[in-house]
Amino acid sequence: MTVAPEAQSRPVPEGHVRLTIDGVEVDAPKGELLIRTAERMGIVIPRFCDHPLLDPAGACRQCLVEVEMNGRPMPKPQASCTMTVADGMVVRTQRTSAVADKAQQGVMELLLINHPLDCPICDKGGECPLQNQALKHGRAESRFHDVKRTFPKPIAISSQILLDRERCVLCQRCTRFSKQIAGDPFIELLERGAVQQVGIGEQQPFQSYFSGNTIQICPVGALTSAQYRFRSRPFDLVSTPGQCEHCASGCEIRNDWRRGKVMRRLAGDDPEVNEEWICDKGRFAFRYTTADDRFTRPQVREDGELRPASWTEALRVAAEGLAAARDAGGVGVLPGGRLTTEDAYAYAKFTRIALRSNDIDFRARAHSAEELRFLESAVVGSGPETGVVYRDFESAPAVLCVAFEPEEESPIVFLRLRKAARKHGTQIHHLGQWLSPGVEKTTTIMHDGGPVRTGSLVRCPPGGEAAALSTLPSEVDEALRRPGAILLVGERAAQIPGLYSEVLRTAARTGARVAWIPRRAGERGAVEAGALPTLLPGGRPVADPDARAELERVWGLGAGTLPATPGRDGTAILTAAAGGQLSGLLVGGVDPDDLPDPALAERALHRVDFVVSLEMRPSAVTRHADVVLPVAAAVEKSGSYLNWEGRTREFGTTIEGTGMLPDCRVLDTLAVEMDTDLFTQTPAAAGGELRRLGGHTGARPPGPDEPVEPPTAPGPGQALLATWRQLLDNGSMQVGEPNLAGTARDPVAVLSPRTAQRAGLVPGRRVEIRTARGAVTLDVRTAEMPDDVVWVPADSGASRVHRTLGAGHGALVDLAAVAPMTAAAGNGHAGGPTTTHQDGGRA
Structure with a gap:
């Protein structure tokens, strides 16, 4: 925008028009709404229906202004939120036009005819646009x-x-x-x-x-x-x-x-x-x-029960127990994926220095060695300057989502994909099993003229995503070859052998850029912080002696102090603990139900000699913990997250003086009790040190290059299991909010009509999904999807796939039709989901 007295003497910039608003000449982009041009000039026109991110509606008529075109006034005031600028247009707002001012007062009077004057009890009172504009632009008295x-x-x-x-x-x-x-x-x-x-x-x-x-x-x-x-x-x-x-x-x-x-x-x-x-x-x-059950004091186990203890006592007991476990067989560290970057860095440093180990893995979910190599080669060190960012969706000719359900796993990515499709014509394609609500809403956009197809679903059986990616339909493959195309890959890819490798091969073949989108807030930062068995902070490979030496100098350690052998991943840590090869576990906010084998986690927690849990509330981990150290929630501390773009998202403390400490402070004090210093007393200290370390400057290791494995073929009465988590599910961070829980999507089993028919699922019957571990019974919904496939939510209601079935995405399960429950059985309502464990009980 340009405002100047000599505007008439200058040419109008290309793509702009010149108009006058309240006596001031201004150049504005063609197609811009009058109300936006006025805003940029500092002229506030009252409005209710207008919103910069919504299409114009002209519904409230509060933004009326007086307009002249070619020297002739328009016959009545016009809505500035729907009229676009034009060359030579003369506009008078309520500031300079009695006509516009009277029109706005008339609209306000009309709105207040039936609007209640209940401002003192209205939730909007004190921040209400109607309240403010009635005082500024309305009449003093009502007729x-x-x-x-x-x-x-x-x-x-x-x-x-x-x-x-x-x-x-x-x-x-x-x-x-x-x-x-x-x-x-x-x-x-x-x-x-x-x-x-x-x-x-x-x-x-x-x-x-x-x-x-x-x-x-x-x-x-x-x-x-x-x-x-x-x-x-x-x-x-x-x-x-x-x-x-x-x-x-x-x-x-x-x-x-x-x-x-x-x-x-x-x-x-x-x-x-x-x-x-x-x-x-x-x-x-x-x-x-x-929550009422929030830990507010440290807990120490005595005679089989946790009891409150002082910080001094709890830290001493924890330090002695971890030191003994370290010296006996070693300690595995599972920080979880909810940490700030600063807390993840403290876990990584504590593991290497205080525990002298590389046995650390933040991935409290299904994971794989292939994923680890993918993170090392394609994710660590990338950021907004070099990687994919939100705005790139709008300029991309096509986006392909691989093993990724945007609406459930990253809702704002979902909204930005919809915006790219609706406003910029980006093709949104998905590689998956069925047309879920989120997939449907990004591949078909509703306009006033009806639905418009903006993408497609490439259907494949669960576990067959890598094979499907290598043989994409021609229209999708061609779209990915256009400059700017994007591959979005989710964490579910870790359960599909060869998929991360095929993602990189597809990117090399088509030229599409790759972005990894995990589900939890702290996962991207934990990669950079070195909370992985093969990566040190800053993406330095554990196996690189120069990288270890550099870190030893920065941390003030003696040469050769850092362990040189790559550590165990999360599953290997639990397997070793359950088998007696590890003597202790240090666990952050990890829910065993998120792990690929919760039963293995329970055995590991029971078997090891010593367990320390840094937690907020009771959990399956604290039931086994010898020491529980309460930690601060996000609003009780400062820090930062790295979002999936690699963009730093800093925040300060909201609620002061709660007595809760961030993980980095707890670990720093615990390390002092173990005769070492981390210098992570505060998030600022931990974050500052991580930034000073910088990223690894050496060559990146090659990415994974594993062969594509076809999915297992189901036998009679069997199906391949497709599963992922829904946004609103059994997660512990949704506790205490029944109104939110009421909007969660019902747990159902989705099958193709043919699969349902073969399983005897006539109307009124329910389906039992069974493995050797247990069974889940759900209502049935049919949809267009590959035959011999069943989709169920991973952790919604009684559908606890990992804990009950001991299975994951791509596993073989048995299907059987069962009669519907009566209202007196199960969870108390007819048709509700149930879970059967090996002992035959109900959960």
Whole structure:
């Protein structure tokens, strides 16, 4: 934009037009909305329906301005949120036009006819655009003296979202967000004229992972949260910027808190990452920090029971036990994937110095040696300057998602893929088993003219992804060969032999760029921090003597101090512990149900001589722990995450003075008790040292190059298991939020019609998925997918795949039809999922 008195004497820049707003000449890009041009000039035009990330609607008419074209005034005021700039246009806003000012006052008067004056009790009171604009642009007195319209309230759009209909001004922000951004058109404008209102269809509840955004963008407080409703006033809250701790998207958030307790979360504004959106998990799943069973003091086991202890005693007992276990057989370290980068660095340093070992692996999930080589060669050291970033989706001709379910595993990636497809024509392709809701919403975009196909699903059996990637359909392969194409690979690829190798071969063949998107917030940073058995901090290979020597100099260690032998991965650590080859375990926030074999983890925890757990709440690990050291939640400490782009996401402490310590401080003090220093007393100290170390400057090792293995062929009565986690599931960080849990997707088994028919799954029957370990019984849904395949969620409700079945993605399972449960059986409602273990009991 250019504003200058001599504008008439200069040529109009290419792609721009010249117009006048409130007597000031301005050059604006062609196609820009009038309201945006005015904003950039510092002129605020009141509005309700306008939002910069939504398509124009012109619904509220609050932004009316006076417009002249070719010296002739238009016959009536125009909505500046729908009119684009034009050469020679003259615009007068409410600042210089009595006509525009009167029109805006008239619209405001109309809106306030039925809008209740309940600002003191409204959740939006104090931060309400209607409240602010009524004072600034409305009349001082109302001419309306009749009875305002009322409705029964609130209406539950979902278990989380409540609607007060009399407050609604029909701006359509919520319905446009649902359709355009989230792709969940469950909320709609009903009726017409004076009786028009927002609602849902009786058979279509608002089941969306992004519903909380409608609350934040609602300009009048018509949509409220069951979690926050009437809990606090905006002017009672202190706002602190933060970063979401749930997934690798790296969302900017805002924590609003009072009296040492977070009351709500809002989406922050970061155009490079999450724009102005967050998922419902990031918005609502924060009550785990104030759970009643939260550890507030260290615990030491005595006579078989944990008892509270002082920090001095607990650290002494932990140090003596770990030192003894280290000297006896060694200690394995499982930090988990939820750590900040600084905490992961402290774990990596503690393992190498205090425990003299490389037996550390943050991957508290299914993993493989092939994945480890992929991380070493293609992930470590990459960042926004060199790798794929969110904005690249919009310029990419095509994106292929491999073993990756964006809506479930990285919701903001899902939203940005939808935006790329809807606004920029990017083809979004998926390699998987069935047209899940997330896949459907990125391959078919709803426009006003109807559905538009923007991508495809390349179907393959679970375990056959590598073979399918090597023989892609011609249209997908050709799309990947166009400059700028992207391959997004998820952590599920670790369960498919040869897939990471084939991803790299496909990238080399087509020229497509590769990005790795794990599910947890701390995984990308843990790679850089060296929380892996073959990598030291900064991506230095354990087996490289020069890299070890460099690290020894920085850490002030003697030459040859660091162990030279690569360590065991997570499964090997647990196998060694269960077999007596390791004497101790140091465990961060790891849920054994996330591991590929929870039973192995239980045996390992039971077998080893000594277990130390750094945790917030009781878990399967703390049941075996000899010492539990309570650690701080994300809002109780500072630090940073690396999101999947490799972009640093720093945050400060929100809630001070809780007495909870970050993992890096606990490990630093524990190391002192073991007669060594880590110098990670604070996240700032740990992060500063990691940055000073820098990245590995030597050659990267070659990537994995394993052969493609075909999937196992199912026999009679068998099927291949496809599974991944849903966004809202049994995760412990969603505890204490029943309203959020009410919006989770039901656990069902998905099969092809032919597979269901062969298994005898006639209407009214349910399916039992069985292995030698146990069985899960679920309701059936049929979909177009490969035959002899069954999909179930990995950890939703009673569908606990790893714990109950002892199986993972691509495993063989048995199928059998069973009669539906009665209301008196199982979990108390007809048709609910059940789990059967080897002992025949119910869980």
